[in-house]
Amino acid sequence: MMKISVKFGLWFFFCILVIEVFSMGFLHNNLVHSQVDREIHALQARGNSHRAVLEISADPSTLHHIGLMESHTDTEVVITDTKGNVLVSSGNMNSNIQAVLKKSIPNLPRNGSIIEDDWQKEPYIATLTAYNSHGKKAGYVYMFKNTVEVQKLITQLNKHFLLASLLILFFILITIFFLSKVLTKPLISMTDATKKLSKGDFSVTLPTPSRDELGELSLSIQTLATDLNHLKKERNEFLASVSHELRTPLTYISGYADIASRQGLDVKDRVQYLNIIQEESQRVSQLLKELFDLAKLDQNAFSIIKEKVELCTFLKSVHDKVLPAFNNKGNRLFVDCPKSLSVEIDPVRFEQVILNLLDNSLKYSKEGTKTFITVLKENQTIQLNIQDQGVGIPQEDLPYIFDRLYRVEKSRSRTTGGFGLGLAIVKQLVEAHGGEITVESKVGLGTCFIITLRK
Numbered sequence: 117m118m119k120i121s122v123k124f125g126l127w128f129f130f131c132i133l134v135i136e137v138f139s140m141g142f143l144h145n146n147l148v149h150s151q152v153d154r155e156i157h158a159l160q161a162r163g164n165s166h167r168a169v170l171e172i173s174a175d176p177s178t179l180h181h182i183g184l185m186e187s188h189t190d191t192e193v194v195i196t197d198t199k200g201n202v203l204v205s206s207g208n209m210n211s212n213i214q215a216v217l218k219k220s221i222p223n224l225p226r227n228g229s230i231i232e233d234d235w236q237k238e239p240y241i242a243t244l245t246a247y248n249s250h251g252k253k254a255g256y257v258y259m260f261k262n263t264v265e266v267q268k269l270i271t272q273l274n275k276h277f278l279l280a281s282l283l284i285l286f287f288i289l290i291t292i293f294f295l296s297k298v299l300t301k302p303l304i305s306m307t308d309a310t311k312k313l314s315k316g317d318f319s320v321t322l323p324t325p326s327r328d329e330l331g332e333l334s335l336s337i338q339t340l341a342t343d344l345n346h347l348k349k350e351r352n353e354f355l356a357s358v359s360h361e362l363r364t365p366l367t368y369i370s371g372y373a374d375i376a377s378r379q380g381l382d383v384k385d386r387v388q389y390l391n392i393i394q395e396e397s398q399r400v401s402q403l404l405k406e407l408f409d410l411a412k413l414d415q416n417a418f419s420i421i422k423e424k425v426e427l428c429t430f431l432k433s434v435h436d437k438v439l440p441a442f443n444n445k446g447n448r449l450f451v452d453c454p455k456s457l458s459v460e461i462d463p464v465r466f467e468q469v470i471l472n473l474l475d476n477s478l479k480y481s482k483e484g485t486k487t488f489i490t491v492l493k494e495n496q497t498i499q500l501n502i503q504d505q506g507v508g509i510p511q512e513d514l515p516y517i518f519d520r521l522y523r524v525e526k527s528r529s530r531t532t533g534g535f536g537l538g539l540a541i542v543k544q545l546v547e548a549h550g551g552e553i554t555v556e557s558k559v560g561l562g563t564c565f566i567i568t569l570r571k
């Protein structure tokens with residue numbers, strides 16, 4: 117697998133390289149052109165100034181003088197008459213110069229013209245100017261410049277360019293190296309973190325995230341890790357509670373089975389022991405049933421089938437169902453609900469919710485107290501309160517009472533027979549309805565469960 121920093125670096129390098137090559141090439145080309153142009157025009161200007169002198173006086177001493185002047189520069193001059201006979205030349209007339217002289221002469225403008233500008237292939241660049249004497253064409257001024265000079269100049273330029281390019285490349289490489297490290301570092305640490313996560317190690321800590329997309333990703337991974345860690349802890353605690361919950365009745369069962377199987381036991385005692393065994397096994401199967409229900413809720417294996425239900429009628433029927441139990445204990449139950457209020461709920465599941473909450477109210481209240489079901493209609497929501505005057509829940513237990521197998525008083529609930537699963541189921545069901553459940557409680561005064569349903 118190619119590392120992302122390498123990949124990023126290569127791409128970046130490639131792009132910059134293309135840009136550099138193009139811009140350097142363009143610049144180089146322009147510079148060379150203007151340099152050669154300047155040389156040629158200087159040559160032409162020189163030829164023109166000789167012409168100016170010749171047009172004032174074209175006697176042999178002037179000619180000689182011009183030749184002498186040019187023999188001390190890096191340019192050459194050849195002056196001919198109109199027939200092509202050489203009047204004067206500043207250097208030796210080599211074959212290259214003669215080849216130029218033999219060319220046919222084009223129609224010349226006043227300022228002369230360039231007759232050779234191929235500095236790359238030809239040994240000389242050359243210009244040609246005509247000069248007059250007494251108003252008539254009297255001859256030509258050829259100017260030559262050895263292209264070796266020009267080429268040397270260009271080579272010099274190329275060297276500078278090469279050096280500059282290498283320097284730029286070097287700095288680009290360094291920049292890319294650090295940039296790719298800086299940019300990919302968070303990615304790499306996130307990859308490491310997710311690898312750790314998938315191996316079941318949830319103790320990842322990522323460096324403080326930056327305020328960009330990468331930072332957001334890093335934050336989500338961190339949250340995921342924390343959540344997973346929490347889940348893992350919860351699962352372990354849950355399993356511990358379940359096994360504890362199962363062990364207690366099983367200890368009773370095996371203990372009493374042992375005693376009941378003894379010889380010479382009173383029939384009355386034996387029946388009592390067998391009853392205990394039966395009670396305890398019922399408890400176990402009840403626990404397993406509730407756990408199974410919860411597991412189904414977790415997987416969303418059940419579906420909420422909502423229908424329009426008239427809330428008051430619905431609550432009244434639940435009220436009638438539980439009234440005998442309340443009467444038995446000498447408690448009272450009241451329902452207060454605005455008329456003709458319909459809601460979208462799954463009546464079977466929602467009844468389970470109310471029954472569980474009322475079961476708690478009854479279980480955790482003293483005899484002769486009251487429980488109230490009140491419905492409040494708000495703008496967007498419907499609020500359902502179930503308020504009792506029971507023992508209440510201590511403040512420190514409130515955050516946990518919706519957890520599975522959580523009970524405020526472990527010893528008391530063994531006698532009242534709860535598992536601590538009721539509220540976990542209630543919460544799941546309410547949330548499956550798209551609602552919310554919260555609780556308020558004061559020890560000794562009572563508890564209020566508040567269900568909020570969206571209309």
Ligand SMILES: Nc1ncnc2c1ncn2[C@@H]1O[C@H](COP(=O)(O)OP(=O)(O)OP(=O)(O)O)[C@@H](O)[C@H]1O
Pocket residue numbers: 476477479480481504506507508509517522523524525529533534535536537538539540563
């Ligand atoms: N109305 C209430 N008043 C006082 N305490 C309550 C009330 N409702 C719940 N609790 C406390 O919250 C705990 C969790 O309630 P939950 O209904 O989940 O379990 P449970 O009633 O003990 O058992 P289960 O409902 O599974 O039979 C209870 O054990 C009890 O301590």
Ligand SMILES: [Mg+2]
Pocket residue numbers: 472475476534537538539
């Ligand atoms: Mg309960």
